Amino acid sequence: xxxxxxxxxxxxxxxxxxxxxxxxxxxxxxxxxxxxxxxxxxxxxxxxxxxxxxxxxxxxxxxxxxxxxxxxxxxxxxxxxxxxxxxxxxxxxxxxxxxxxxxxxxxxxxxxxxxxxxxxxxxxxxxxxxxxxxxxxxxxxxxxxxxxxxxxxxxxxxxxxxxxxxxxxxxxxxxxxxxxxxxxxxxxxxxxxxxxxxxxxxxxxxxxxxxxxxxxxxxxxxxxxxxxx
Amino acid sequence: xxxxxxxxxxxxxxxxxxxxxxxxxxxxxxxxxxxxxxxxxxxxxxxxxxxxxxxxxxxxxxxxxxxxxxxxxxxxxxxxxxxxxxxxxxxxxxxxxxxxxxxxxxxxxxxxxxxxxxxxxxxxxxxxxxxxxxxxxxxxxxxxxxxxxxxxxxxxxxxxxxxxxxxxxxxxxxxxxxxxxxxxxxxxxxxxxxxxxxxxxxxxxxxxxxxxxxxxxxxxxxxxxxxxxxxxxxxxxxxxxxxxxxxxxxxxxxxxxxxxxxxxxxxxxxxxxxxxxxxxxxxxxxxxxxxxxxxxxxxxxxxxxxxxxxxxxxxxxxxxxxxxxxxxxxxxxxxxxxxxxxxxxxxxxxxxxxxxxxxxxxxxxxxxxxxxxxxxxxxxxxxxxxxxxxxxxxxxxxxxxxxxxxxxxxxxxxxxxxxxxxxxxxxxxxxxxxxxxxxxxxxxxxxxxxxxxxxxxxxxxxxxxxxxxxxxxxxxxxxxxxxxxxxxxxxxxxxxxxxxxxxxxxxxxxxxxxxxxxxxxxxxxxxxxxxxxxx
Numbered sequence: 146x147x148x149x150x151x152x153x154x155x156x157x158x159x160x161x162x163x164x165x166x167x168x169x170x171x172x173x174x175x176x177x178x179x180x181x182x183x184x185x186x187x188x189x190x191x192x193x194x195x196x197x198x199x200x201x202x203x204x205x206x207x208x209x210x211x212x213x214x215x216x217x218x219x220x221x222x223x224x225x226x227x228x229x230x231x232x233x234x235x236x237x238x239x240x241x242x243x244x245x246x247x248x249x250x251x252x253x254x255x256x257x258x259x260x261x262x263x264x265x266x267x268x269x270x271x272x273x274x275x276x277x278x279x280x281x282x283x284x285x286x287x288x289x290x291x292x293x294x295x296x297x298x299x300x301x302x303x304x305x306x307x308x309x310x311x312x313x314x315x316x317x318x319x320x321x322x323x324x325x326x327x328x329x330x331x332x333x334x335x336x337x338x339x340x341x342x343x344x345x346x347x348x349x350x351x352x353x354x355x356x357x358x359x360x361x362x363x364x365x366x367x368x369x370x371x372x373x374x
Numbered sequence: 375x376x377x378x379x380x381x382x383x384x385x386x387x388x389x390x391x392x393x394x395x396x397x398x399x400x401x402x403x404x405x406x407x408x409x410x411x412x413x414x415x416x417x418x419x420x421x422x423x424x425x426x427x428x429x430x431x432x433x434x435x436x437x438x439x440x441x442x443x444x445x446x447x448x449x450x451x452x453x454x455x456x457x458x459x460x461x462x463x464x465x466x467x468x469x470x471x472x473x474x475x476x477x478x479x480x481x482x483x484x485x486x487x488x489x490x491x492x493x494x495x496x497x498x499x500x501x502x503x504x505x506x507x508x509x510x511x512x513x514x515x516x517x518x519x520x521x522x523x524x525x526x527x528x529x530x531x532x533x534x535x536x537x538x539x540x541x542x543x544x545x546x547x548x549x550x551x552x553x554x555x556x557x558x559x560x561x562x563x564x565x566x567x568x569x570x571x572x573x574x575x576x577x578x579x580x581x582x583x584x585x586x587x588x589x590x591x592x593x594x595x596x597x598x599x600x601x602x603x604x605x606x607x608x609x610x611x612x613x614x615x616x617x618x619x620x621x622x623x624x625x626x627x628x629x630x631x632x633x634x635x636x637x638x639x640x641x642x643x644x645x646x647x648x649x650x651x652x653x654x655x656x657x658x659x660x661x662x663x664x665x666x667x668x669x670x671x672x673x674x675x676x677x678x679x680x681x682x683x684x685x686x687x688x689x690x691x692x693x694x695x696x697x698x699x700x701x702x703x704x705x706x707x708x709x710x711x712x713x714x715x716x717x718x719x720x721x722x723x724x725x726x727x728x729x730x731x732x733x734x735x736x737x738x739x740x741x742x743x744x745x746x747x748x749x750x751x752x753x754x755x756x757x758x759x760x761x762x763x764x765x766x767x768x769x770x771x772x773x774x775x776x777x778x779x780x781x782x783x784x785x786x787x788x789x790x791x792x793x794x795x796x797x798x799x800x801x802x803x804x805x806x807x808x809x810x811x812x813x814x815x816x817x818x819x820x821x822x823x824x825x826x827x828x829x830x831x832x833x834x835x836x837x838x839x840x841x842x843x844x845x846x847x848x849x850x851x852x853x854x855x856x857x858x859x860x861x862x863x864x865x866x867x868x869x870x871x872x873x874x875x876x877x878x879x880x881x882x883x884x885x886x887x888x889x890x891x892x893x894x895x896x897x898x899x900x901x902x903x904x905x906x907x908x909x
C-alpha cells in the first residue's frame with residue numbers, strides 16, 4: 146500500500162492547505178479590521194468609541210483571571226441572526242442630553258480599545274455588551290457580585306465573595322461598603338468593602354456600554370428617537 | 375523453588391510474535407509508558423476538576439453536600455468556576471489527550487516505520503518537561519494568571535516550557551519517519567505527520583499572537599494616533615477572537631482528530647485481521663478532511679462582529695465536512711463492523727473501544743455538520759451543544775481511540791497481561807453510556823437552551839431561560855461526567871493494579887535469577903494462567 150507522495154510534496158501540500166485556511170480566516174480580516182480608528186462626530190467633535198479608564202483596563206485582567214468569559218458573551222448579533230436584540234442586550238441609552246436609546250448589534254469597531262476582547266462562546270449567563278445599562282451604579286454591581294441570588298434564587302452564577310473583605314469600621318464607614326441586610330449582613334461594627342480587584346472589575350463592567358452610533362457601519366444616526374421596547 | 379514464580383514467568387508472552395516488531399516495541403517502552411502514566415494522572419485530575427466545576431452550576435440548595443463546595447468557591451478564589459473549568463479542560467486537552475497522544479504517536483510511528491525510535495533520551499526529557507509545563511500552567515490558572523483565551527489559558531511563562539518539550543518530541547519523530555525502512559508506508563503515517571506538523575504551527579501562532587496580552591499596552595492610552603497603532607499590534611481587537619477560534623478548532627480537527635484517526639486506521643485492521651473497507655477512498659478522505667475540517671472555526675464566529683465574507687466562505691467549506699466524515703466512516707465503521715461480525719461483539723474485550731471510537735467520530739462529524747448550517751448555528755452556538763461537541767471530540771472520539779490503543783499497547787510493551795476482563799468491560803460500559811448520555815442530554819439540552827434564548831417573546835429573560843429550561847440540563851451534565859469519570863477511574867485503577875503486579879513479577883524474577891545462579895535449573899511446571907487476558 147503506498148498512499149503517500151514523497152515527504153517533500155506531502156509537506157508542502159499540507160502547508161499550503163494550512164496557509165489557505167489561515168489567510169482567509171485571519172490575515173484577510175486582519176487587513177480590513179486590524180487598523181480601525183474611532184469615528185469623529187461632525188456636530189459635537191466627539192470620538193466614538195472612546196477609550197476607557199485605566200481602572201477599566203485593569204478590570205479586564207480580573208475578568209480574565211476569574212473566567213467570566215466562560216459563561217458570559219460580549220457580542221450582540223443582528224436582529225436577523227438571533228434574538229439578542231429582543232432579549233434587550235443591544236439596548237443602551239445615549240450619553241447625550243436627549244437620552245435617546247441606541248439599539249443595535251455590535252461591530253468590530255466597538256472593540257478597538259480593549260486590550261483583550263472577550264466575545265465569549267457560552268450564554269449560561271446574560272450578554273454583557275451593555276451591562277452598564279442594566280446596572281445603574283457600582284453599588285448595584287458590588288451587591289450582585291457579592292450575592293447573585295438576590296435577583297434570582299436559582300441563579301447559576303457563583304458568588305464572588307473573595308473579591309470583598311470584611312473589616313472593622315474605624316471612624317466613618319467606607320463609602321464603598323456594601324449595604325447588606327439579612328443573612329449576608331456583617332456583624333455589628335464591621336463592614337464589607339470591595340478589594341481593589343473588585344473595584345477595577347466593576348469599573349470595567351461599567352465601561353461596557355455601546356451607547357453611540359457608528360455611521361460607517363450602522364448608517365446615519367436616526368432623526369427620531371428609537372421606540373422603546 | 376516454589377510454583378508461583380515459575381507459573382508467572384510461563385504466563386508471560388504478550389509481546390508481538392514478530393521479533394522485529396517486538397524489538398521496536400521494546401525500544402519505545404519507557405518514553406511511551408511515561409507518557410501513558412502521566413497522561414492518565416492528568417485524566418483523573420481533569421475529570422475530578424470537571425465534575426467539581428459542573429456541580430457548581432447547580433442551584434445552591436439542590437444537593438446538600440454541594441453547599442460545602444459552593445462555600446469554598448465563594449470565599450476562595452482558587453476554586454471559583456471560572457478558574458476550575460478552564461483548568462479542567464486544559465488538563466484534559468493538554469494533560470490527558472496531548473500527552474497520551476504523544477506517547478501513542480511515538481509508538482505508532484516506530485511501529486509503522488519498523489525502526490527503533492531515534493533519540494529516545496530526548497523523548498523522555500521531553501515528556502518530563504511537558505508535564506512540568508502543564509503543572510506550571512494549571513497552577514498559573516489557579517493563582518489567577520489565566521489568560522481566558524479558550525484552550526490557551528496557560529500563562530505565557532508556562533507555554534515556553536511546553537514549546538521546548540514539544541520540540542524534543544517532534545524532531546526525533548520526524549527524523550525517525552525520514553529514516554524509516556524503505557517500503558514501510560502506511561496511511562496512518564500521513565495522519566500522524568499532519569498532527570505532528572499542525573501542532574507546532576497552531577501552538578506557536580496561538581501563543582505568540584494571543585499569549586502575550588498579559589503585558590499592559592500603555593501605548594494606546596493617550597490619544598487618537600495610538601488607536602490605529604494599537605490596532606496594528608498582532609492579535610488586537612476582534613482579530614484576537616478569529617485567531618482563538620482558528621486555534622481551538624485546529625486543536626480538535628488538525629491535532630486530536632488526526633492522532634485518533636491514525637490509531638484507528640492502524641489498529642482496526644490489525645486487530646480484526648481485515649483490510650480497510652473502501653480503502654481506495656481513504657486518501658480522498660484524508661485530503662478532503664484537511665481542506666474542509668479546519669473551517670469549523672467559523673462555527674464560533676457566525677453572527678459576530680466579523681467580516682461576513684470570511685464567515686460565509688467558512689460555512690461553505692465546513693458545510694462540506696460530511697464528505698470526509700462519510701468516507702472515514704465508511705472506512706473505519708465499515709471495517710470495525712465487519713470485524714465484529716466475524717468475531718462477535720466480544721471477540722476481543724478491547725476491540726469494542728475502537729468500534730465505539732469510529733462511531734463517535736461520525737457523531738462528532740455530524741455535530742460539526744449541524745453547526746455549519748447557519749440557522750442551526752444561530753440556535754446552538756452559545757448553548758450546551760457546544761460543550762457536547764467538545765466532549766464528543768475529547769472524551770468521546772479521542773479518549774476511546776486512546777483507551778483501545780492503550781489496552782492493546784501496554785501488554786506488548788511490558789510483556790504482561792491486563793488483570794481482569796471484567797474491569798475492561800466495566801470501563802467500556804461506563805464510557806459507552808456516559809457518551810450516549812452526553813449526546814442525548816447535552817445535545818438535546820443545547821437545543822432546548824437555544825430555543826429559550828432565541829425565543830422571540832421579549833418577556834423571556836436570561837433568568838427565566840436558565841431557571842426553567844437549562845437548570846435540569848446542568849445537573850444532567852454532572853451526571854454524564856460522573857459516569858464517564860467512573861469509567862476513567864476504573865481504567866486508572868486497573869492500570870495501577872497491572873503495574874503493581876508487573877513490578878512484583880520483576881522483583882520475583884530477579885530473586886529467581888539469583889537463585890538459578892546458585893541452584894541447578896529445573897524445568898518450570900506447565901502454566902495455569904486463566905486470570906490474565908490478552909488484549
